[in-house]
Amino acid sequence: MKAKRNPARLFNLLAETFKALGDSSRVQIVWALSHGELCVGDIAKLVSMSPSAVSHHLRTLRNLNLVSVRREHRTLFYSLDDIHINGLLTEGIDHVEELIP
Amino acid sequence: MKAKRNPARLFNLLAETFKALGDSSRVQIVWALSHGELCVGDIAKLVSMSPSAVSHHLRTLRNLNLVSVRREHRTLFYSLDDIHINGLLTEGIDHVEELIP
DNA sequence: AGCTCACTTGAACATCTGTTTAAATGAGAA
DNA sequence: TTCTCATTTAAACAGATGTTCAAGTGAGCT
Incomplete structure (x- = not known):
């Protein structure tokens, strides 16, 4: 693991990245997308959420x-x-x- | 990526795991520990936090x-x-x- | 026993977050 | 243009989260 030029900014971005995955709705969305691209409506059905909620998550x-x-x-x-x-x-x-187990 | 027995529980745990890393204080602690084991006081100095705050984070x-x-x-x-x-x-x-960049 | 040190715990606080609802956008069809 | 459909956006709310401060634990030394 190597050193970095701007540690504070990198740690912040890193934390934000993990935080984005740190929600069961979003991690399900990401999981769904790991099988291939999807449109908002299909994601909504797959994860049983409203298109609006999905759209919010997709934005983050x-x-x-x-x-x-x-x-x-x-x-x-x-x-x-x-x-x-x-x-x-x-x-x-x-x-x-x-x-x- | 394989299927799982209890998807809901696994997604929750997965999200909790990412959430635990989704904080710049905690990600710094984990980064520090990736170089080797450390005691609470030394972590506190390395990341410029109170031992109490570090202890709280270590618990999660x-x-x-x-x-x-x-x-x-x-x-x-x-x-x-x-x-x-x-x-x-x-x-x-x-x-x-x-x-x- | 009493004392110190390293750490943990609890309570309180302000701040942030996810979801809902309703309204708005904007691309394409008629 | 008007209409519809897929998606986005805004505002609002309850619930969660990180940090601080003060008090508590408990291991080891004298």
Whole structure:
């Protein structure tokens, strides 16, 4: 693990990133997107939430570059932004699966 | 990414785990511990916090099995609980370092 | 026993967070 | 243009969260 130029800013961003994943609604959304891109309505059905609530969560995920968007006609398709997001998810799952016997 | 037996419980634990890392004080503590075990007082100095605040944070990290303790005389030494914690940290750092040019 | 040191705990406080509801946007069809 | 559909946005609320301060624990020394 190497040193960094602006530790305070990096730790803040790092904490914000984990915080974005630190909500069971959002982590379910990210999990759903780890299988492929989805539009807001489909995410809402998959995680049993209102489109409005999903949209709010997607905004916080977008703000931290955890997801990205693509427009097709009237529909917005969301997907995970980079490989590290999947890595965080699998590493997290590996950790918690050791806790549940 | 495989399926799970009790999705709701697993997602909750997963979210709690990320939430525990989703605080700049705690992520600094975890970062400090990624270099080796430390006692409470030394952590407090490293992250410029009161021992009390550090102790509170260590409890939430302990509750989620992110850190573990070892006693030596009057001193408690904390360390990261398993390899996945380091993995989460490095994966998170890799992600945010791409965001800061 | 009494004393000190390293740490933990509890209560209080202001601040932040997720969800709901209702209204608004904006792209495309008619 | 007007209408519809997919999504976003704003305001509001209850519930959660981090930090501080003061008090409490309990191990080891004298």
